[in-house]
Amino acid sequence: MATDLNLQFIRAKIKQLRTAVMYSMSNSVLKLPNGVVSAIQVDDEGQLWFISRGPVAELKEFEQTFPARLCFYKKGVDFHIEVSGRATVMNSHYSPDGDDTFEGEPKVLLIKMSMLNIEYTEPHTKRPKNKVEAWLEHGYKWFLRNAAVQRSSVSVLAKLHQTNYN
Numbered sequence: 001m002a003t004d005l006n007l008q009f010i011r012a013k014i015k016q017l018r019t020a021v022m023y024s025m026s027n028s029v030l031k032l033p034n035g036v037v038s039a040i041q042v043d044d045e046g047q048l049w050f051i052s053r054g055p056v057a058e059l060k061e062f063e064q065t066f067p068a069r070l071c072f073y074k075k076g077v078d079f080h081i082e083v084s085g086r087a088t089v090m091n092s093h094y095s096p097d098g099d100d101t102f103e104g105e106p107k108v109l110l111i112k113m114s115m116l117n118i119e120y121t122e123p124h125t126k127r128p129k130n131k132v133e134a135w136l137e138h139g140y141k142w143f144l145r146n147a148a149v150q151r152s153s154v155s156v157l158a159k160l161h162q163t164n165y166n
Helices: 005-017 131-146 156-165
Strands: 019-024 035-042 047-053 065-072 080-091 108-121
Touching (some): 019 047, 035 108
Antiparallel strands (some): 019 035, 047 108, 065 080
């Protein structure tokens, strides 16, 4: 069995970020609200499983399959991932420990997404400096360290006052 290195890479990066903002791209009048979701896993078929807070209204009124976009970001991490595809609500009363939820508790939805488009971005990558850029930077730093600026004991305001009235 061949392993898909791209899937392994995306799986590791999503596991590292773990939380995303979900945008429901549905044109339906009643659609799941945008919100923060938590990724559980990416399976071998490329399905992304995540949990989301359920709507306040009855879930039967909402679409069970809808287009969605997930934006994975984390403060202090130099990359982000945006995933889009078809999301399907698999369980409307999901509990990670298997217990049933009680009335009055917020609903937690288990959602499976078929990842159709994945965008991985590293926005803060630095390119190495060539020899001329390194030489100019070194010379500029040397100049700033060694250049002396004489300061006058008379303040700038006093000099302005003298020039205006004399």
